[in-house]
Amino acid sequence: MRNSKVVTLEEAIVKSGLKDGMTISFHHHFRGGDKVVNLVVAKLAEMGFKDLHLAASSLSDVHAPLIDHIKAGVITKISTSGLRGELANEISHGLMKEPVVFRSHGGRGSAIASGELHIDVAFLGASSCDELGNASGCPRSENAKSICGSLGYALPDARYADHVVVLTDDLVAYPNVPKSISSCDVESVVVVDSVGDSSKISSGAIRDSKNPRDILLAKQAAKVIINSGYFKEGFSIQTGTGGASLAAVKYIRESMIEQGIHASFALGGITAHMVKLHEEGLIGRLIDVQSFDKVAAESIAHDQFHQEVSAVEYASADHVGSAVHALDIVILSALEVDVNFNVNVLVGSDGIIRGAIGGHPDTAEDSALSIIVCPLLRGRIPCVVPKVTTLITPGKGVDVVVTEYGIAVNPERPEIAERLKAAGLKVVDIHNLAAKARSIIGEPDALPFGDKVVGIVMDRHGKVLDEIHNIVD
Amino acid sequence: MEIKNAVAGTLESGDIMVQIAPGEGLQVELQSSVAAQFGRQIKAVITETLQGLGIDNASVKATDKGALDCTIRARVTAAAVRATGKDVWKD
Numbered sequence: 222m223r224n225s226k227v228v229t230l231e232e233a234i235v236k237s238g239l240k241d242g243m244t245i246s247f248h249h250h251f252r253g254g255d256k257v258v259n260l261v262v263a264k265l266a267e268m269g270f271k272d273l274h275l276a277a278s279s280l281s282d283v284h285a286p287l288i289d290h291i292k293a294g295v296i297t298k299i300s301t302s303g304l305r306g307e308l309a310n311e312i313s314h315g316l317m318k319e320p321v322v323f324r325s326h327g328g329r330g331s332a333i334a335s336g337e338l339h340i341d342v343a344f345l346g347a348s349s350c351d352e353l354g355n356a357s358g359c360p361r362s363e364n365a366k367s368i369c370g371s372l373g374y375a376l377p378d379a380r381y382a383d384h385v386v387v388l389t390d391d392l393v394a395y396p397n398v399p400k401s402i403s404s405c406d407v408e409s410v411v412v413v414d415s416v417g418d419s420s421k422i423s424s425g426a427i428r429d430s431k432n433p434r435d436i437l438l439a440k441q442a443a444k445v446i447i448n449s450g451y452f453k454e455g456f457s458i459q460t461g462t463g464g465a466s467l468a469a470v471k472y473i474r475e476s477m478i479e480q481g482i483h484a485s486f487a488l489g490g491i492t493a494h495m496v497k498l499h500e501e502g503l504i505g506r507l508i509d510v511q512s513f514d515k516v517a518a519e520s521i522a523h524d525q526f527h528q529e530v531s532a533v534e535y536a537s538a539d540h541v542g543s544a545v546h547a548l549d550i551v552i553l554s555a556l557e558v559d560v561n562f563n564v565n566v567l568v569g570s571d572g573i574i575r576g577a578i579g580g581h582p583d584t585a586e587d588s589a590l591s592i593i594v595c596p597l598l599r600g601r602i603p604c605v606v607p608k609v610t611t612l613i614t615p616g617k618g619v620d621v622v623v624t625e626y627g628i629a630v631n632p633e634r635p636e637i638a639e640r641l642k643a644a645g646l647k648v649v650d651i652h653n654l655a656a657k658a659r660s661i662i663g664e665p666d667a668l669p670f671g672d673k674v675v676g677i678v679m680d681r682h683g684k685v686l687d688e689i690h691n692i693v694d
Numbered sequence: 695m696e697i698k699n700a701v702a703g704t705l706e707s708g709d710i711m712v713q714i715a716p717g718e719g720l721q722v723e724l725q726s727s728v729a730a731q732f733g734r735q736i737k738a739v740i741t742e743t744l745q746g747l748g749i750d751n752a753s754v755k756a757t758d759k760g761a762l763d764c765t766i767r768a769r770v771t772a773a774a775v776r777a778t779g780k781d782v783w784k785d
Contacts, residue, residue, distance in 0.1 A: 571730055600708045600760025601728050661762060665731035692730075 222395060225352040226410045230264050230388070233409035234342075237384040239265075242272045243341040246382060248375035249279035249302075250346070250358060250511060251367065251417025257346040257388055259286045260413065266295045274298040276338060278329060278374035278532070279577050282306030283421075291316055300338060302326060303567065303577020312675055313573040315691040321574075321676045323567060323689075326374065326510070327536025327545065327583035328681040333377040334533055334540075337683060343382035345375045346416035350389035351397040354407025358512070358529075359522035361393045367417045370512025370521045371491070372401040376531035379406045390415050401529055423514040430464025434596055434625060438465035441646075442552055442594045442623045443472035448644035449550070449621075449637055451590045454482055456549045458504075459489040459584055462513075463554025465594040470494040477503050488535070488544050489551075489580060491517040491527070499527065508544050510535040510580075536583035538681045545580070545587035553581055555595045555622075557609045560651050562616030562631050564593060565609040567678070570602045572668040572692040574676060578613055582681050586618035590637070594623045603658040603665075605629075605651065610668070612687040613678060626657055669693045697752050700776035703761075703769035710761040712740070712769045714777040717753030720744060726758035739763050743770040747782055 228236065239245070245265075247258045258277060263286070265273065271294050275287070279302040288311050290296045300322040304312060312321060324332060332338035347356035348368045358369040367390055379385050379402040386409045387402065430436065442465065446452050458473070460466045471494065477483065486506040487495045493516035498504045500520075507527040512518040521527045530544060537543045556576060557565040564585070569575040585591040595604040605624060620637060622629040627649030630638035642648050669692060676689030703711040722737050736758055743766070744752060754770075761769070775781055 571728070598762075601732055601762060602760060663732070663735050663763070666734060669730055 222352045226354050226407065227352050227392065227412060228409050230261065230411045230413070231268065233386045233411050234264065234268060236409055237342045237386060239270065239342050241270055244274040244276050244339060246340040246343045246378045247277040248345055248372065248378065249277060249281070250369035250372060250374060251419070252422050253281050253283050254418030254421030255281070255283055256415050256417050257344060258284055261344045262287060262290050262295065266290050266293060270295060272297045274300065276300040276340060278326065279303045280308065284308050288316065300324065302329065302579055304574045305576070309574040313692050314694070315671065315673050315675060317675065320674045322679060323578055323676055324679045325536065325578045325582050325681045326532045326580045327538060327543065328679055328683070330377050330532035330535070331537045331539050331681070332683060333381050334537070340378055340382035342384045342386065343378035344386050344388060345378060345402065347372065347387050347389045347402065348416070349391045349393050349397055350387050350410055351393055351395040352410060353395055353404035354387050354402070354410050355395070355397040355400040355404045356387045356389065356402040356407065357397060357400055358518065360391070361397055362391055364391050366390045367415055368419050368515070368518050369417065369422060370518030371509040371529040373510030373530055373535060374532050375402065377533055384408050386411060388413050388416055419515065419518070430468055432464060435464040436468060437625055438594050438596065438623060439468035440472050441628065442466065442469040442592055443476065444644065444646055445592055445621055445623060445628060445641060446473055446550055447476045448640055448646065449590050450640050451549045452476070452482065455485045456482070457486045457488065457547060458484055459487065459548055459551045460492070461551070461553040461579065461581065462490065463594065466552040466554050467492060467494065469552050469594070470498070474498055474503060488548055489584070493517060496520045536580050538583070545583050548584060548588040550590045550592070551584040551588040552592045552594060553585060555593045555604065557604055557606050558593055558595060558619070558622050559606050559609045560655050562619040562622065562651065563609045563612050564614040564619055565611045566613050568611040568689055570610060572610065572670060574689065582614040582618065585614045586681065590620050591618060592621045592623060593619055597624045597626045597654060597658050598661060601662050603662055605654040605658050607655055611678060611689055622651060624654055626654055629654055695749060695778050697749070697777045700773050702772035702776060705757060705759060707759050708761060708765070710756055710758040710766050710769050712773040713755040714773045715753045717751055720750060720752060720754070722754045722756065724756045724758060728758070728760050736766060739766045740770050743767050744774060747771065747774050749774055749778070752777070
C-alpha cells in the first residue's frame with residue numbers, strides 16, 4: 222500500500238526521534254498478559270537508551286523484567302496507577318533513585334491533556350491495525366490473536382503524545398473500521414508476534430469469587446444500594462475490582478427485575494455481569510474505559526450501545542463532560558479504610574506496594590453514593606484501621622463501608638444511615654469496627670519504614686496527596 | 695517430658711504450621727507473612743502455650759500465614775500432644 226507506515230520496532234524507534242531522558246508511554250489493557258512493555262523496553266535497552274521515564278497507565282506482576290532495566294539505568298523514572306509483584310517489592314525496598322509517581326486513571330488523563338505529563342513517544346498495543354495506523358482492541362480477522370476490547374487508557378496517549386507507534390499482532394486490510402485510534406495520530410505501525418495474552422486479562426485484582434464471606438459482603442452491599450435512596454428508574458452504576466464488589470451485581474439484578482427498575486448506564490471496567498444485564502435490557506448503555514474479561518471485549522466489538530471512552534471522558538476531574546460526574550452509585554474495594562473513611566488501595570499493611578489506584582478516588586469523589594466493601598480482617602491483617610498506611614481516596618468522598626461485622630456510614634451522610642437503619646440493616650460506628658479488629662488481632666508493631674521516598678501519590682486534581690517510604694527488612 | 699518430632703497445621707492462608715522437635719530450652723524459629731507487625735506477638739503465644747502444657751525444652755519451627763491467636767494456640771497444642779503422647783484434652 223502507498224504510504225504504508227509498517228516498519229520494524231527498531232526503525233520505528235529511530236524514526237520517533239527518541240532521546241535519552243525522554244518519556245515513553247504504554248497502556249495496560251492486557252493487564253497480567255501484557256507483552257508490549259517488556260518487548261519495547263528490551264529493545265530500547267539493546268539500542269543503548271538511558272534515563273527514560275516510563276509512563277504507563279498501570280504495571281503488574283508481568284513487568285518484573287523492568288527491574289534489570291532500572292538497575293542498568295535504562296529506566297530511571299516511572300509514572301503509573303499501580304505496581305504489583307516483584308517489581309513493586311523491589312521498588313518498595315528502594316530500587317529507584319527517583320520516587321514513582323502514582324496517579325488515578327482520571328488524574329493521568331487530566332495530566333496528559335494539560336501537558337503536565339508530556340509523552341514523547343507512545344507505544345500502544347492493538348488487537349488489530351491497518352498499514353496506516355487505524356487501530357482497535359477488537360478482532361477484525363480470523364487471525365486475531367490478542368483481544369482486549371476497549372482501548373480507553375491508550376486514547377489520551379494517542380491524542381497527546383508527540384509520536385505514536387502502534388504495535389499489533391494482526392495487520393488487517395485498510396480501512397480497519399470502526400477504529401479506536403485514528404491513523405491521523407499514528408506515525409508508525411509495528412507487527413509483532415503477540416501484543417498480549419487475552420486469557421490473562423481477568424487476572425490479578427479481577428476474580429469471580431466463590432468465597433462465602435465475599436458472597437455475604439456482596440449481598441450486604443446490594444441491600445445497601447437497594448435501600449440507599451439512589452436505587453430508582455434510570456440510575457447509573459459502576460463496580461470496581463474485588464470479588465465482593467463484582468458479585469454484588471448479581472444480587473442487584475434480582476431486585477431490578479423484581480421492582481421493574483432499569484439503569485441508564487453502567488460505567489468503568491465492564492465485566493461479563495454488566496454485559497448480561499445490558500443484554501437483558503436492564504442496563505441501557507455500557508460506558509467502557511477497560512474491558513475486564515473476554516465477554517466484555519466481544520460485546521464492545523458488536524454492540525453499538527457498548528461505548529468505548531477515553532480515560533479523560535471516563536474520570537477526569539476537570540472535564541465537565543466526564544462520565545463520573547453523572548455517576549450515581551459506585552461499589553469499590555479497599556486494602557484498608559480508616560476511622561475517618563480514608564481509603565488505601567495501593568500499599569499493603571506490610572508497607573509494600575501491592576495494588577493500583579485505578580479509578581478509586583475519581584469515582585468515589587464524583588459519584589452520589591460510594592460504597593466500600595471489605596472484610597474486617599484478611600487473615601491477621603486488619604482492613605478497618607485507626608489510620609491508613611497510605612492515603613489514596615480521602616474520606617470526604619466515601620459514604621458507606623460494608624463489612625461482615627456491620628455497615629458504617631460517613632457522619633456527613635446521616636440521611637443514608639437513617640434509610641439503612643429503617644431497612645433493618647446493622648449500622649455501626651466505624652470506630653467500633655476498628656476496635657473489633659484490634660480485639661481479635663492485638664496491637665500491631667509499627668512498620669519498619671526507612672527515610673527514602675519511593676512513591677508519591679498525586680490526587681486527581683494534580684496535587685501531592687501522600688508519600689510512600691521505603692521498607693527496611 | 696520426652697519429646698518426639700511432631701507437626702500440626704497447614705500452609706493455607708490464615709493457618710500456621712508448627713513443627714516440634716527435641717531441644718534444650720524453648721527455641722522458637724518463626725517465618726511469618728505478617729512478621730513485621732505481629733512476629734513478637736506470635737512468638738509469645740507459641741511460648742506461653744507450650745509452657746502452659748509443661749513443655750520447657752523443645753525446638754519449634756513455625757511457618758505462619760496470618761493465623762489468629764486462637765488458631766496458633768490450637769495448632770501448637772495439637773503439635774505438643776503429638777510430640778509428647780500426652781492427650782491434654784482427655785486428662
